[in-house]
Amino acid sequence: MTQELGRLEDLPADYRAALTRQNLVPLWPNLRAVLPPGKPQPNTKATYWSYEALRPLLLKAGELTPIEKAERRVLVLANPGHGLENMQASAAMYLGMQLLLPGERAPAHRHTPNAVRVIVEGEGAYTTVDGEKCPMSRGDLILTPTGQWHDHGHDGDKPVVWLDILDLPLVYYIEASYHIDGSRQTVKPDRGDKVYGHGGVVPSVDFDRTDRPYPMLRYPWVDARAALVALAENRPDLERVQVTYVNPETGRDAQNILAYYAQMLRPGQTLKLPVRSPAMVFHVIEGAIDVAIENQEFTLAEADTCCAPGYAAVTLRNRSASTSAFLFIADETPLHKKLGVFENRG
Numbered sequence: 001m002t003q004e005l006g007r008l009e010d011l012p013a014d015y016r017a018a019l020t021r022q023n024l025v026p027l028w029p030n031l032r033a034v035l036p037p038g039k040p041q042p043n044t045k046a047t048y049w050s051y052e053a054l055r056p057l058l059l060k061a062g063e064l065t066p067i068e069k070a071e072r073r074v075l076v077l078a079n080p081g082h083g084l085e086n087m088q089a090s091a092a093m094y095l096g097m098q099l100l101l102p103g104e105r106a107p108a109h110r111h112t113p114n115a116v117r118v119i120v121e122g123e124g125a126y127t128t129v130d131g132e133k134c135p136m137s138r139g140d141l142i143l144t145p146t147g148q149w150h151d152h153g154h155d156g157d158k159p160v161v162w163l164d165i166l167d168l169p170l171v172y173y174i175e176a177s178y179h180i181d182g183s184r185q186t187v188k189p190d191r192g193d194k195v196y197g198h199g200g201v202v203p204s205v206d207f208d209r210t211d212r213p214y215p216m217l218r219y220p221w222v223d224a225r226a227a228l229v230a231l232a233e234n235r236p237d238l239e240r241v242q243v244t245y246v247n248p249e250t251g252r253d254a255q256n257i258l259a260y261y262a263q264m265l266r267p268g269q270t271l272k273l274p275v276r277s278p279a280m281v282f283h284v285i286e287g288a289i290d291v292a293i294e295n296q297e298f299t300l301a302e303a304d305t306c307c308a309p310g311y312a313a314v315t316l317r318n319r320s321a322s323t324s325a326f327l328f329i330a331d332e333t334p335l336h337k338k339l340g341v342f343e344n345r346g
């Protein structure tokens with residue numbers, strides 16, 4: 001049984017005023033809030049965003065605000081548990097749906113937070129990261145790691161939308177968030193997704209391996225999907241058909257703070273995820289799934305997104321009895337592991 005502690009109002013008013021004058025705060029009235037018993041009490045609420053519902057509002061932003069006035073035309077998927085104005089999906093994750101219209105260019109900049117994009121709809125757009133021009137197709141994952149120049153352009157004829165995932169809330173919290181504007185990048189001929197697109201071998205020019213921290217920037221969905229299908233066929237008994245997006249040179253997570261995964265649910269499959277400390281984001285690439293997070297349940301159609309707090313029981317269910325479902329997952333695992341606070345409670 002946890003002991004009740006003294007409250008602020010138990011203290012005399014003149015004593016509280018004397019503390020305040022000297023920038024002092026008594027710990028005991030706040031102790032249970034910052035160190036709750038047994039498990040954290042996250043501000044992150046299980047939250048769902050329908051793509052069908054947000055899409056007209058995003059397209060309307062294209063009419064209301066020209067790209068020069070927005071720089072990045074984004075509707076932020078904000079978690080009400082953190083206050084919408086704080087633009088957080090979880091403690092460390094930011095989510096935004098970004099619209100680029102035909103002919104538009106988003107100018108080059110670089111910033112300290114890491115970003116990735118998952119392409120939601122449209123063809124013909126590209127993002128140039130560190131001089132590498134990455135074409136955007138549905139489901140592709142494109143990294144824009146910390147400090148790397150990036151700009152976007154669109155040579156197609158229909159709107160392009162992608163989901164941005166950043167570690168902005170964390171980098172902002174540690175007061176390390178800033179950006180620098182730049183000029184248009186010179187495009188280099190080499191493409192990481194071309195040379196790392198074949199599992200098990202990496203370039204070793206003159207017997208040397210590269211020491212670039214982010215050798216691969218674009219992870220085509222066709223390859224991730226093929227890996228999932230191969231894994232499922234190879235291991236018919238396997239319950240969790242999942243792959244992790246990694247740095248192909250080191251085998252470690254593709255980025256330092258957030259991790260990215262693709263998962264396949266077999267027809268009709270129900271999958272219970274282990275209860276772990278990091279918050280998670282789910283985005284449906286193909287199919288439709290039910291997501292139960294503790295005692296809440298959401299139905300996600302294609303391109304829908306939801307988030308779950310850490311330490312929550314999450315169950316996924318493929319709504320189709322005849323086709324597989326494919327989803328993209330982001331979470332805070334690398335951050336928790338580096339800080340030594342990662343837990344898997346099974």
Ligand SMILES: [Fe+2]
Nearest residue numbers: 109111115150
């Ligand atoms: Fe950016």
